[in-house]
Amino acid sequence: RAATRMEVRAGVETDLGDKLRGDLAIGYLREELEDAALEDIAGLSLAGTLNWSPMRGTNVALTASTSVEGSSTATSSGSLLHGLTLALTHKARSNVDLNPNIGASLRDYPGPNPEESALSAGLGFTYWFNRYMGLNGRAAHESVLSSDTARESKTNSVYVGLTLRR
Numbered sequence: 001r002a003a004t005r006m007e008v009r010a011g012v013e014t015d016l017g018d019k020l021r022g023d024l025a026i027g028y029l030r031e032e033l034e035d036a037a038l039e040d041i042a043g044l045s046l047a048g049t050l051n052w053s054p055m056r057g058t059n060v061a062l063t064a065s066t067s068v069e070g071s072s073t074a075t076s077s078g079s080l081l082h083g084l085t086l087a088l089t090h091k092a093r094s095n096v097d098l099n100p101n102i103g104a105s106l107r108d109y110p111g112p113n114p115e116e117s118a119l120s121a122g123l124g125f126t127y128w129f130n131r132y133m134g135l136n137g138r139a140a141h142e143s144v145l146s147s148d149t150a151r152e153s154k155t156n157s158v159y160v161g162l163t164l165r166r
Contacts, residue, residue: 002034005068007045024048024064029080031068038077039110041068046082057091069107080108099124099138116146126163136161 011025029045045066052060063085071078087101100123107116122140129135138159146152 003031004034005029005031009045009047011048018053020050020052022048022050022062024050029066029068031078033077041077041080041110043080043108044082059089061085061087061089063087077110079110082106082108095128097126097128099126116144116151118142118144124159132165134163136163 007027007029009025009027011023013023015021025045025047027045028042030040030042032040043066046064047066048064050062054060063083065081065083067081067083069079069081083103083105085101085103087099090098092098101121103118103120105118105120107118109115120140120142122138124136124138126134126136136159138157140157140159142153142155142157144151144153144155
C-alpha cells in the first residue's frame with residue numbers, strides 16, 4: 001500500500017561500563033495511507049534497550065519497540081504494535097548458550113476495531129560446534145487476547161536452525 005510514514009523521537013543514552021548500558025527514545029509515529037477509504041495509523045512511539053550483565057557470561061536485555069503493521073485485508077489500515085521483551089542470554093558452557101525470554105505486546109487498530117494483547121514465553125539454545133557454526137533451537141508459546149473472542153488464539157512453535165558466522 002502506498003503511504004507516507006513520519007516519526008519524530010527524542011531520547012537518552014547511558015553507558016555505565018560493562019555492567020549496564022542502554023537507550024530510550026519516545027516520540028510520535030504516523031502513517032498516512034493514500035487510500036482515502038482507510039484510516040491513518042498514528043500514536044505514541046517508544047524504542048529502547050536496557051542491557052545489564054550481572055555476571056560474566058550472563059546478559060539481561062529489556063527491549064521496548066513500536067512499529068506499524070500493515071494489513072492484507074482490503075478494508076483494514078493495519079495497526080500500531082507496541083512490544084516489550086525481557087530476554088536472558090547465559091553461557092551455560094563454553095559451547096552452549098541458553099536464551100529464555102518473555103514478552104508482551106499490544107496491537108492497537110485505528111477506529112472502533114478491537115485491541116489485541118499478546119503474552120509470550122520462550123526457551124532457546126545455541127550449541128556451538130566451533131567458533132563459526134552453531135545449532136539453534138527454540139520453543140515458544142504465545143497467547144493472544146482480544147475484545148473480539150473470535151480473534152483470540154494460543155500458539156506453540158518449535159524452531160531449529162543453523163548459525164554460520166565469520
